[in-house]
Amino acid sequence: MRTTVGIIGAGPAGLLLARLLNRAGIDSVVLESRDRAYVEQRQRAGILEQGTVDVLRAAGAGERMDREGLRHDGIELRHDRTRHRVDFPALTGGRSVTVYAQTEVCKDLIALQLKEGGPLFFEAEALAVEDPDGDSPRIRYRHQGRESVLHCDYVVGCDGFWGVARRAIPEELTRTFERAYPFAWLGILADVPPSHDELVYARHDRGFALLSMRSPSVSRLYLQVPDGTDAEEWSDDAVWAELAQRFETDDDWRLERGPITQKSVTPMRSWVHEPMRHGRLFLAGDAAHIVPPAGAKGLNLAVGDVVTFARALTHRRDTGSEELLDAYSPTCLRRVWQAERFSYDMTTMLHRAPDATPFDDRIQRARLARLASSRAAETELAQAYTGFPLD
Numbered sequence: 001m002r003t004t005v006g007i008i009g010a011g012p013a014g015l016l017l018a019r020l021l022n023r024a025g026i027d028s029v030v031l032e033s034r035d036r037a038y039v040e041q042r043q044r045a046g047i048l049e050q051g052t053v054d055v056l057r058a059a060g061a062g063e064r065m066d067r068e069g070l071r072h073d074g075i076e077l078r079h080d081r082t083r084h085r086v087d088f089p090a091l092t093g094g095r096s097v098t099v100y101a102q103t104e105v106c107k108d109l110i111a112l113q114l115k116e117g118g119p120l121f122f123e124a125e126a127l128a129v130e131d132p133d134g135d136s137p138r139i140r141y142r143h144q145g146r147e148s149v150l151h152c153d154y155v156v157g158c159d160g161f162w163g164v165a166r167r168a169i170p171e172e173l174t175r176t177f178e179r180a181y182p183f184a185w186l187g188i189l190a191d192v193p194p195s196h197d198e199l200v201y202a203r204h205d206r207g208f209a210l211l212s213m214r215s216p217s218v219s220r221l222y223l224q225v226p227d228g229t230d231a232e233e234w235s236d237d238a239v240w241a242e243l244a245q246r247f248e249t250d251d252d253w254r255l256e257r258g259p260i261t262q263k264s265v266t267p268m269r270s271w272v273h274e275p276m277r278h279g280r281l282f283l284a285g286d287a288a289h290i291v292p293p294a295g296a297k298g299l300n301l302a303v304g305d306v307v308t309f310a311r312a313l314t315h316r317r318d319t320g321s322e323e324l325l326d327a328y329s330p331t332c333l334r335r336v337w338q339a340e341r342f343s344y345d346m347t348t349m350l351h352r353a354p355d356a357t358p359f360d361d362r363i364q365r366a367r368l369a370r371l372a373s374s375r376a377a378e379t380e381l382a383q384a385y386t387g388f389p390l391d
């Protein structure tokens with residue numbers, strides 16, 4: 001088989017890239033190792049930056065998002081029983097975010113791809129990318145028990161943190177940057193209306209907590225737990241009791257409880273792989289960078305990468321110029337590092353490290369107090385949260 005762009009992975013990065021290329025008249029083939037049901041059910045974050053919403057709409061993939069997504073004009077920061085709202089539009093000249101789960105984005109893009117796009121193969125596992133710096137790189141893959149080769153003009157590794165694509169880049173040409181955190185998030189889905197109409201990020205001496213949502217009747221909540229925690233160690237009652245403590249305020253706000261339908265633990269890391277390109281192999285999304293989830297940036301970064309690649313390849317086709325393809329890695333990395341910085345700031349401001357000293361606690365409180373009293377500090381948070389420009 002032969003194609004212009006071989007895409008490994010059908011997460012949000014691979015699926016959106018296939019859609020963008022299809023709209024630009026460039027053919028592609030997507031290989032995904034998991035089955036469709038798995039990809040459509042995997043729980044991930046659910047905050048779309050304004051720029052991500054605009055891209056999905058322009059790609060003709062925004063219809064259900066526009067109907068079911070919830071526009072959010074702010075978040076609440078909580079600490080020491082006090083609450084402070086950050087008003088996004090007022091601080092950013094009208095920008096906001098949209099709550100629409102990543103799983104729903106994937107479902108929409110899969111349906112469109114199968115109806116209008118090029119081939120998308122599930123249970124097709126890429127084994128290796130060969131000859132990435134030659135004129136015609138290849139993806140060796142296994143599908144329905146048979147090994148085959150996909151010949152490509154370009155390969156884009158959208159295969160996540162555990163993928164194989166980046167292994168094709170010689171190690172001596174790469175550098176990775178990493179920070180592991182000594183805590184994780186226990187996430188739950190619960191059949192109960194969210195107890196607040198916007199997200200609540202809470203710092204507490206017992207650890208961080210986050211109130212989020214999937215719909216007006218489904219809540220998504222997270223608790224900071226020690227690294228290596230097994231979700232089954234936590235009974236439903238213990239989860240609700242801990243959440244209630246960490247969100248407690250001095251006013252009459254109450255946490256509503258309901259049946260928990262899912263529980264899982266997410267580890268936390270910051271990680272960047274440089275460069276994001278080698279010859280005709282490009283990396284996008286989690287294959288090249290991971291952020292801790294407190295900034296809600298993972299999906300939005302993946303969108304930025306594939307938009308940059310689709311633009312660059314369209315430019316190459318229309319003008320013959322390699323200029324934008326050559327600029328791919330530095331262009332993406334500028335935005336990636338801003339998101340890394342913001343995600344790191346949010347993480348370290350809100351989580352309690354096991355070895356935190358009284359000095360660290362005071363600094364966290366001072367950072368939160370600064371946000372509550374300085375428009376400049378709040379503006380910085382609002383700009384970063386609603387998203388860095390795509391250019």
Ligand code: APR
Nearest residue numbers: 009011012013032033125126159160163285286298299302
């Ligand atoms: N062959 C084919 N597919 C593969 C292979 C392989 N060898 N290895 C991994 N994959 C698939 C995975 O099964 C997964 O569906 O690649 C896909 C990668 O998708 P994601 O992990 O969702 O990564 P990405 O599309 O970059 O999306 C980034 O996901 O992790 C979240 O927070 C992150 O929201 C962000 C988003």
Ligand code: PHB
Nearest residue numbers: 045046212293294295296
């Ligand atoms: C989520 O809804 O899953 C979510 C929201 C905000 C975050 C992380 C996760 O920062």
